[in-house]
Each structure stands twice: as C-alpha cells, then as structure tokens.
Amino acid sequence: MSGLSITGLRAGHGRTRVLDGVDLAVADGALACVLGPSGCGKSTLLRVIAGFHPAEQGQVALAGRVLDDGRVRLPAERRHIGYVPQDGALFPHLDVAGNIGFGLPRHRRRERVEELLDLVGLAGLDERHPHQLSGGQQQRVALARALAPEPELLLLDEPFAALDAALRTEVRTEVATTLRKAGTTAILVTHDQEEALTFADVVAVMREGRIAQTGTPTELYHQPADTGVARFLGEANLVPADIADGLARTAFGELALTDGSAADGPGVVLIRPRQIGLTAEPGVGTVRAEVVHCHFRGHDYRVEVAPDPGHGLPERLVAYSDAAPPTTGLVYLAAYGTAHRCPEA
Numbered sequence: 001m002s003g004l005s006i007t008g009l010r011a012g013h014g015r016t017r018v019l020d021g022v023d024l025a026v027a028d029g030a031l032a033c034v035l036g037p038s039g040c041g042k043s044t045l046l047r048v049i050a051g052f053h054p055a056e057q058g059q060v061a062l063a064g065r066v067l068d069d070g071r072v073r074l075p076a077e078r079r080h081i082g083y084v085p086q087d088g089a090l091f092p093h094l095d096v097a098g099n100i101g102f103g104l105p106r107h108r109r110r111e112r113v114e115e116l117l118d119l120v121g122l123a124g125l126d127e128r129h130p131h132q133l134s135g136g137q138q139q140r141v142a143l144a145r146a147l148a149p150e151p152e153l154l155l156l157d158e159p160f161a162a163l164d165a166a167l168r169t170e171v172r173t174e175v176a177t178t179l180r181k182a183g184t185t186a187i188l189v190t191h192d193q194e195e196a197l198t199f200a201d202v203v204a205v206m207r208e209g210r211i212a213q214t215g216t217p218t219e220l221y222h223q224p225a226d227t228g229v230a231r232f233l234g235e236a237n238l239v240p241a242d243i244a245d246g247l248a249r250t251a252f253g254e255l256a257l258t259d260g261s262a263a264d265g266p267g268v269v270l271i272r273p274r275q276i277g278l279t280a281e282p283g284v285g286t287v288r289a290e291v292v293h294c295h296f297r298g299h300d301y302r303v304e305v306a307p308d309p310g311h312g313l314p315e316r317l318v319a320y321s322d323a324a325p326p327t328t329g330l331v332y333l334a335a336y337g338t339a340h341r342c343p344e345a
C-alpha cells in the first residue's frame, strides 16, 4: 500500500497517554492536515511518524514499510521523512545554499539547490544568511531544505504560526503549490481551522488523542460527525429539529437534510451562518430576532441575534450577511440550503 497508514497508535510521555488509538490514512501525493486544539497531541503524532518519539502500540507504515509498531522501530534517518519545525530552525552560520544543500551528496548539491531555489521562488538569494531574510523567506528555505533529499513524506509542524496574518496566507498558498508541483505527500498540523480548510485535500480533526473525523474540507465543514467537530470547524448554529422522511422540521420551516437517510426522531441540525438570511419584513418560515452585535468585516457583516423565545432556538444565532441589518435592530431570520443532522459530541 502506498501513502501513510496509521492504525491504533498509542503513545505518550511517561505515564501520560497522549495518543489513544489514532487511525489515519494519507494517500500518496495528498496534502493532509491534522487539526486540533493546542495540547491535543498533534506534535507528538508528527514526532512518532518522524521517528523522534516511540509508539507504544499500533502501527505506523509508509508505502507498505512498517516504521514503528511498538516493538520494531526504524531509525529516523532511514525513514525518508522530511520535517519542518515551527520556527524553521535554519543553521544561522550557513547561507541559504548551505542550508538547503546540507546533507546532500556533494556531486548533486549545486544542481539540486538551484532546482529548489526555483521551486520555492528564492532564486538569486543563495548567498544570504538566515538573518538577512524575512520570516516568510526563512520558512521557504526550511521547506526547500526538507524537500532537498526528496522525502517520501513531509511533516510540517505549524510552520506558519510565527508569520503575520497576510504573510501567513501568502506563504501557505505558496507552500501548498510547491508541494503539489513536487508531488510530495505532506501532513501539516495546525490548530487554525482556516489554515486547515484552505491548505489540505483531506483534514483529520484530532480530539482527546484520537481522530474524531477525517474528510475533505467541505465534508468537514458542512457534514461534521458531531456537534464538537461542527463548532471546531467554524461558527455553528445548532438548531433543534424533528427529523422525518429526509426533512428537518425546524423553527424556520422544513429544510432538506444533507443525509436523506438520517433516522427519524428529534435531533439537532447544523445551519452555518451563511445559511441564515436577514430581512426587515416577516415572511413564510421567518423568526423574529433582535440584533445583539453587528461587526463589519470588510467582505461581510457578522451579525449575532437573539431569536424570540418560544421557538426552542438557542439564545444566540449568528448570520454572515452581505448587507447591514436594519437600523431598527429588529430582523426576521430565514434559513436556506440543506441542514445537517449532528449528534452531540
């Protein structure tokens, strides 16, 4: 089997169990992301894959080769895995070419360094030292250095965390493009949901030492496995509903379900803020609400509302609206699109 395959992985620090049965498969050439709150064990997972930390149980295999099964461990230097740490960790005394070429055989060093400088868009900067580069350029050198020996798998441990917001988006996009061009299988870990959704082909949400759900960014956002994943992926309106015949009967009327075969009965459905519309006048299936907060965010307004009691709705709902809400502070809410049934986490 190609790609990375992790089954039933358990690992920890001393008596503390951090990874408690992690299952994860990353296809050859895919960009994957492990998303989870701080301290959930993301770095520990990467360190086990890289060979810096032992597995206690379970198995980690790459391209069909067992790397660690709790008994047999392949040393890190024989795994063909690249690692980009959070701070890039460049060698300060070496220039860019020296950093990228470090560890490459002498006869192909020069050619490979040039190739990589082109790939990461730093041609001409080979003689600069790390302190003469911006944070984004340093991260690109760290990426080039990790890619230089042509690893079978690249691990990225929150490599964009130290960059400011604008640079982070730019470098992240460039890195994703570079990895796709090189056809490298990669795993990025982050606690930033926007980063995960924009970077990866497949996202694994980690919670309490396990993977709660794996899927494409759109699957995770619109069809989360439970209310915990729903909230972690972005703002979520979780609305009570009666499920029957593939429809959710809510305070907003009937909405089609993402999964038409969902079991009948009472439940909770997810309605994302973009699925809630605000109008000044009542209509069919609208719910009256009071505007509690309204923030202009450039591309839209984030509007927090308190719906009238008596509908069984949560005290607060959130809508993202292209237009500002009416100045009266009273709005009528309508819900659009499909609702997703979400079991409690």
Ligand SMILES: Nc1ncnc2c1ncn2[C@@H]1O[C@H](COP(=O)(O)OP(=O)(O)OP(=O)(O)O)[C@@H](O)[C@H]1O
Pocket (backbone or CB within 6 Å): 013, 014, 016, 018, 036, 037, 038, 039, 040, 041, 042, 043, 044, 045, 191
């Ligand atoms: N060397 C260590 N010794 C003991 N406990 C550790 C060690 N390293 C990490 N831990 C603990 O293991 C747990 C998981 O840490 P880990 O660094 O893997 O989490 P993380 O999800 O990567 O967090 P962050 O996003 O903050 O980097 C945490 O509770 C942490 O305190």
